[in-house]
Amino acid sequence: MYQTIDRLASPKDAPLYLWFEPWAxxxxxxxxxTIELHAQSEIEGRLEIDETSERTAVYGWAGSTLKLIVNGEEVARFDQAVPEKLSQLSTKDSIQLLFGSPPIPNARERAKWKKKPWWKIWD
Incomplete structure (x- = not known):
């Protein structure tokens, strides 16, 4: 089993908007x-992280699942493994080829996170 742990930190003065693919x-x-990204798969690989000023997209690799840990507590889990068919290209390239770039939260979505549990905005 291949496992990785990546850490992302939100800015000191602004929220961090994360988008997860292929889980959409x-x-x-x-x-x-600080958000810990714990990924694992039977297939060797690493998460791809694409950062812009508006959002950060995280892409799993073939066969991977992902869970998010904040302050030692699991806040999200993506148990549906990334399809192995996506291994011919990187997951990022495959998703962008099929669906385009990940969304950027607009002002309405940015305001929503204050009214919902702090880890959910696109519901």
Whole structure:
């Protein structure tokens, strides 16, 4: 089993908007948080992380699952493994070829995270 742990930190003065592919889900984390991304798969690989000023996209690799840990607590889990068919290209390239770039939260979505549990914004 191949396992990786990546850490992302939200800016000290702004939330971090994360988008997860191929699971097509977005989460928001308040300023000053560190998020651990625990991924695993029977197939060797690593998460691909694509950062822009508006959002950060995280792409699993073939066969991988993912869970998010904040302050030692699991806040999200993606148990549906990434399809192995996506291994011919990187997951990022495959998803962008099929669906385009991940969404960027607009002002309405950015405001929503304050009204919902802090880790969910695109529901």
């Amino acid at each position: 889900e977005g989460l928001a984390f308040p300023a000053g948080m």
